[in-house]
Amino acid sequence: MRITRHVAALAVLSAGVMLSGCSSDAGNQAEQAASNAPAVETAVEFPAGSTMARLSDAGKITIGTKFDQPGFGLLNPDKVPEGFDASVATLIAGKLGIEPSDITWVETVSANRESAITEGRVDMVVATYTINDKRKQLIDFAGPYYEAGQDIMVKKGNPLAITGPDALAGKNVCSVEGSTPAENIRTKYPEAKLTLFDVYSKCADALTNGQVDAVTTDNVILTGLVAGNPDGFELVGKPFTKEPYGIGIKKGDDDFRTFINDTLEASFEDGSWAKAWDATAGAISGTPAPTPPTVDRY
Amino acid sequence: MQFFSDNLPLLRDAFLTTLGLSLLSGLLALVLGTLLAAMRVSPVPPLRGLATFYVETFRNTPLTVVFFFIIFGLPQIDFVVSFFVGAVVSVGMYTAAFVAEALRSGINAVGPGQAEAARAIGLTFGQSLREVVLPQAFRTVVPPLGNVWIAMVKNTSIAAGFATTELAATLPRLANANAGDILLILLAVVVGYMLITVPSAYGIHHIERRVAILR
Numbered sequence: 001m002r003i004t005r006h007v008a009a010l011a012v013l014s015a016g017v018m019l020s021g022c023s024s025d026a027g028n029q030a031e032q033a034a035s036n037a038p039a040v041e042t043a044v045e046f047p048a049g050s051t052m053a054r055l056s057d058a059g060k061i062t063i064g065t066k067f068d069q070p071g072f073g074l075l076n077p078d079k080v081p082e083g084f085d086a087s088v089a090t091l092i093a094g095k096l097g098i099e100p101s102d103i104t105w106v107e108t109v110s111a112n113r114e115s116a117i118t119e120g121r122v123d124m125v126v127a128t129y130t131i132n133d134k135r136k137q138l139i140d141f142a143g144p145y146y147e148a149g150q151d152i153m154v155k156k157g158n159p160l161a162i163t164g165p166d167a168l169a170g171k172n173v174c175s176v177e178g179s180t181p182a183e184n185i186r187t188k189y190p191e192a193k194l195t196l197f198d199v200y201s202k203c204a205d206a207l208t209n210g211q212v213d214a215v216t217t218d219n220v221i222l223t224g225l226v227a228g229n230p231d232g233f234e235l236v237g238k239p240f241t242k243e244p245y246g247i248g249i250k251k252g253d254d255d256f257r258t259f260i261n262d263t264l265e266a267s268f269e270d271g272s273w274a275k276a277w278d279a280t281a282g283a284i285s286g287t288p289a290p291t292p293p294t295v296d297r298y
Numbered sequence: 299m300q301f302f303s304d305n306l307p308l309l310r311d312a313f314l315t316t317l318g319l320s321l322l323s324g325l326l327a328l329v330l331g332t333l334l335a336a337m338r339v340s341p342v343p344p345l346r347g348l349a350t351f352y353v354e355t356f357r358n359t360p361l362t363v364v365f366f367f368i369i370f371g372l373p374q375i376d377f378v379v380s381f382f383v384g385a386v387v388s389v390g391m392y393t394a395a396f397v398a399e400a401l402r403s404g405i406n407a408v409g410p411g412q413a414e415a416a417r418a419i420g421l422t423f424g425q426s427l428r429e430v431v432l433p434q435a436f437r438t439v440v441p442p443l444g445n446v447w448i449a450m451v452k453n454t455s456i457a458a459g460f461a462t463t464e465l466a467a468t469l470p471r472l473a474n475a476n477a478g479d480i481l482l483i484l485l486a487v488v489v490g491y492m493l494i495t496v497p498s499a500y501g502i503h504h505i506e507r508r509v510a511i512l513r
Contacts, residue, residue, distance in 0.1 A: 114477040115480065177458070177463070196463065196467065197461055202370070
């Protein structure tokens with residue numbers, strides 16, 4: 001009798017642990033890495049003393065990105081991040097004459113992106129990094145290379161008929177502590193009840209369990225969560241903010257910023273930007289590449 | 299100083315959440331831990347076995363996993379608790395195992411003659427535990443229980459990852475909004491914890507001196 005009770009308790013406990021394993025299945029992008037690797041320049045010349053010359057001569061670069069964001073930067077089984085951010089970063093490295101295999105990837109979570117740049121632990125950060133004035137006081141941004149927008153994810157069929165942020169009043173809405181979307185809800189829609197976890201996958205679990213009514217963050221992140229559970233979730237699909245994603249570099253390195261901006265504009269023109277989109281975030285969300293944003297050379 | 303005046307209400311509420319979480323979890327851990335220790339020295343084998351199983355399970359499971367089970371596991375069997383209550387239950391049940399072990403060592407330190415004498419004058423097992431053994435055991439284990447308490451106060455920070463806005467949860471929020479003030483933010487949060495743990499340490503030391511058994 002006592003044995004069976006122990007076994008039952010253990011079974012329930014292990015079921016609880018297994019729940020944590022239900023992350024999205026969006027990492028199946030192996031085909032993109034091989035066939036869509038951007039061209040690596042061979043004969044590159046940069047002004048002496050510039051960051052480009054330093055990186056190009058060294059033949060290697062350290063790039064900060066997200067490791068847990070399907071479609072933008074998700075670590076594959078080979079411990080290499082895959083997604084739109086990773087592709088754009090690889091494209092820029094290629095223009096410096098650096099092979100994808102010579103890129104050192106560092107995980108930069110939302111809270112440590114500025115310090116990773118200012119302390120020189122990375123040469124640039126490409127990590128769903130919203131450009132804003134407060135951050136511009138510490139670092140510089142090239143880009144934007146993509147414009148996301150905050151959206152809402154609800155249970156399949158939208159049982160509570162949540163059509164936009166105004167409909168969140170009195171509802172439990174889930175986001176991540178320390179994120180820009182959470183701050184938006186707090187300041188602009190104070191009627192909504194915020195539930196804050198440390199990662200978005202927990203928000204998805206809480207939505208499944210009915211502990212929250214909706215999840216809100218940038219649409220590209222929600223797209224990844226919906227792709228992981230298309231039968232359980234759906235996107236409201238009406239972005240209500242503008243989140244321009246930029247590439248963070250050391251403050252005052254104007255030559256490097258201009259070089260990245262030139263590279264981005266060239267990739268908008270020659271189709272390599274759209275190709276990167278189609279192979280990564282586009283493949284997950286089933287959406288064609290949007291119109292490229294206008295680079296902001298401030 | 300702009301940073302402090304802007305964020306004082308948030309820091310104050312977070313501090314009060316940490317304090318409340320600590321006190322409630324501590325109370326739960328003390329009651330449950332005492333019960334478990336009593337079960338472990340009881341003459342009834344199934345009770346002993348159950349208490350041993352509980353202690354070993356919770357002592358060898360990371361607190362994060364306990365949280366995950368309480369917050370996300372229980373709703374799957376239609377048992378939903380609020381996030382704060384879930385945090386109290388998680389920290390309390392986890393810490394109870396450590397309280398029970400500390401207390402059991404105290405019970406073992408009480409001379410066997412004490413319990414035998416208690417039984418000899420006709421006290422039941424429950425009475426001898428309540429009146430004779432446990433009071434002496436508690437007086438012996440003030441320092442280890444103090445350690446358990448201080449460790450538990452810091453362990454409440456795990457609740458930050460499970461939708462409870464306590465001190466540690468303010469770190470990412472403030473850091474993302476004030477990237478230039480990371481050191482100030484860290485300092486504010488550490489001071490918040492120390493406001494609880496440093497007076498605790500003095501209190502524990504004082505109680506220890508008051509109740510110590512002179513052997």
